[in-house]
Amino acid sequence: MNKDANALNWFEIPVTDMQRAKNFYDKVFDINIAVDNMMGMEMGFLPFEDGNGKVSGALVKSDMHKPSMDGALVYLNANPDIQKVVDRVESAGGKVVMPKTLINEQVGYMAFFTDTEGNKMGLHASS
Template identity: 35%
Template sequence: MTDTPKNATVWIEIPVTDMDKAMQFYEAVTGLPLKRDDTGPNPMAIFQVEDPAEGVAGHLYPGKPAKDGEGPTIHLSAAGSVEDAMERVRAAGGTVISPPIEIPAGRFAYCKDLDGNSIGVFEARG
């Protein structure tokens, strides 16, 4: 491949065991609505982005999450500060794994969702 892509990630899929509960969790944690879509072979809840032609998004789908510590970590934009997002993770029934971690692009914290999927809640540097 000679061309470098605009984004290394083009789509994410997060397996969940209870779509309704997972939608509530991710909407609470990110502070953003998900869009339910039942038109395909499987129901899904799609993360919304400002411009679908430019942004990288993904969805939740009914599936079997990886065993604890064996799946990928998906980092998600979250409204407000990373501390706000961490509190929303706890309030929604998830687990916060790390304190905020500083990186050049901003700050994030490792967490787990209701199914034990590894996620990061991310606050961009402003």
């Protein structure tokens, strides 16, 4: 790994029902996920800009992707206001498992939720 590069360059969130997962993440983050098929997998791409060095990922449905409450935990960007994102989780069909919590003044806030597919996910924001 190059010490000057992002440690994370791509992530995949396993799903069993792409439309349900797309609806959930679209509503919670106020976005529109584009769905496509690639290499035998159904993929819902989270927003990104080509060539800017920022990390992105996708919702993925395949035989190799199984939703889980265990394992690696991905923190999604909830800026500029994490509470607005947390407030949309349950109305979208998820469950808040840890409310907005201060890490410290320099790092900001975090929260945990479960999505409609059974994944535990993290949120992070400066406020």
